[in-house]
Structures are given as C-alpha cells and as structure tokens.
Amino acid sequence: MTVPKRRTFDDADAVLRVFTEAADVVAEVLSATSDWGFSGQRESQYAFDVTADDACLRVLYEAGFAVFSEESGITGDPEAPLVVVDPVDGSTNASRGVPWFATALCLLHEGEPKVSLVANHATGQR
Secondary structure (H helix, E strand, O other): OOOOOOOOOOOHHHHHHHHHHHHHHHHHHHHHOOOOOEOOOOOOOEHHHHHHHHHHHHHHHHOOOEEEEOOOEEEOOOOOOEEEEEEEEOHHHHHOOOOOOEEEEEEEEOOEEEEEEEEEOOOOOO
C-alpha cells in the first residue's frame, strides 16, 4: 500500500492572505454578535464560538485546507494541508467585553509550524 503524500502550500504570502480572510470573517461574526452566552453544546463554549468557527472553516476549506479547530476538531480532506485554528482565542474575555481576544491560525507541514497569524480583534493588530 502506498501512502499518498499530503499536498503542501509553499507560498507563505498566499497562505497569509487566506488566514487574513479567515480572521476577517471571524471579526465580522463578532461585530454582529448579540448572543454572548454559552452554546449549550460543550462546557465553556460560547454561541459565537460556534458561529465564528463555521465562518472560519468555510474560508479555509474553500482554500483547500483541512482544519484542526478547538471548536470542531479535525475536519476536511485528510490529504489537504492542515491548519490549526482557534477562531476566538479568549472567548471569555470577548463575552465580557475585555479587549483581549484573537483568531489564531497556523499551517503545519510534517507536524512543524510553517505559517501563522494571530489577529487581535480588539486592536486590529496582526
């Protein structure tokens, strides 16, 4: 049996553009959020965590990535390059209006980090 090689993304700038788009859609979700309560799906998971995760995953899947998300686990094409993401790192802060929360994304290649982005939604800093 031959194990297929995982596809890779060699263009770091292209990956960062996708990560920026993913962080931007999470920012849109957060700005439109009116329900800052828990999701009821998992302890300490907020409703906006689930909505932000869905939006972020759509961008990453469309770009051809598999995803390991804090909110939804490992999903997508098992042969695709893997992105680890926390759509809203600091959910409790966000829910309480504490301006310290971000979207964190990292592309892995052979288990090693290759490209990453942390987008601070409170300040806009990346």
